[in-house]
Amino acid sequence: DGGITQSPKYLFRKEGQNVTLSCEQNLNHDAMYWYRQDPGQGLRLIYYSQIVNDFQKGDIAEGYSVSREKKESFPLTVTSAQKNPTAFYLCASSISRGYEAFFGQGTRLTVV
Amino acid sequence: AQSVSQHNHHVILSEAASLELGCNYSYGGTVNLFWYVQYPGQHLQLLLKYFSGDPLVKGIKGFEAEFIKSKFSFNLRKPSVQWSDTAEYFCAVRTLTGGGNKLTFGTGTQLKVEL
Numbered sequence: 001d002g003g004i005t006q007s008p009k010y011l012f013r014k015e016g017q018n019v020t021l022s023c024e025q026n027l028n029h030d031a032m033y034w035y036r037q038d039p040g041q042g043l044r045l046i047y048y049s050q051i052v053n054d055f056q057k058g059d060i061a062e063g064y065s066v067s068r069e070k071k072e073s074f075p076l077t078v079t080s081a082q083k084n085p086t087a088f089y090l091c092a093s094s095i096s097r098g099y100e101a102f103f104g105q106g107t108r109l110t111v112v
Numbered sequence: 113a114q115s116v117s118q119h120n121h122h123v124i125l126s127e128a129a130s131l132e133l134g135c136n137y138s139y140g141g142t143v144n145l146f147w148y149v150q151y152p153g154q155h156l157q158l159l160l161k162y163f164s165g166d167p168l169v170k171g172i173k174g175f176e177a178e179f180i181k182s183k184f185s186f187n188l189r190k191p192s193v194q195w196s197d198t199a200e201y202f203c204a205v206r207t208l209t210g211g212g213n214k215l216t217f218g219t220g221t222q223l224k225v226e227l
Contacts, residue, residue: 031213033215035217040121040219040220041219042118042202042217042218042219042220043202043204043217043220044217045214045215045216045217048213048214048215050213056214058214059113059216090155090156092156092215094213094215096213100146100158100161101146101204101215102158103148103155103156103157104155105155106155
């Protein structure tokens with residue numbers, strides 16, 4: 001089945017540690033996105049990528065980093081510089097401009 | 113910078129009532145518009161989308177939305193809601209100019225439908 005896989009579903013980390021969230025898609029989509037979802041704040045764009053080896057900062061990129069070495073993969077690293085990393089993270093992909101985005105099931109990150 | 117505003121954060125309706133959720137965006141160029149829904153415990157799903165053509169678009173489950181370019185609005189409507197429509201609804205805008213593919217979401221509207 002085609003889709004977007006985010007792993008793990010739940011992730012716990014100690015404060016000060018970097019952590020990488022996985023996002024893989026087998027839909028052959030060019031564009032991929034990372035969002036952070038917090039109650040009352042909707043989905044805020046962290047990073048997005050239109051094509052392999054290219055990505056742009058979204059609205060809240062500080063404290064995060066990404067890579068896009070393969071079309072199907074867009075991992076997100078939450079660094080120790082992110083001041084409030086505990087959140088629900090959503091990955092999405094779309095064919096290209098003009099098409100809707102499809103979402104993964106999300107990863108809930110808790111930093112203690 | 114583009115932004116999306118959803119003015120209704122929480123809406124409570126009785127079954128069979130009519131629904132209208134507001135969505136306004138700030139961007140002067142060409143846009144694609146979307147409404148997504150997130151049912152409790154489920155991932156985001158597309159309700160409907162507008163790319164071009166007829167500004168009144170129909171989506172799944174009896175939802176529709178109207179694009180009014182002059183008002184930068186894309187309001188979601190349903191004539192008669194059901195208890196199963198209880199969910200969070202997100203408006204989203206994709207900008208198409210300048211080589212961009214940025215997809216921006218609003219803050220969401222939590223809809224509760226009571227029996």
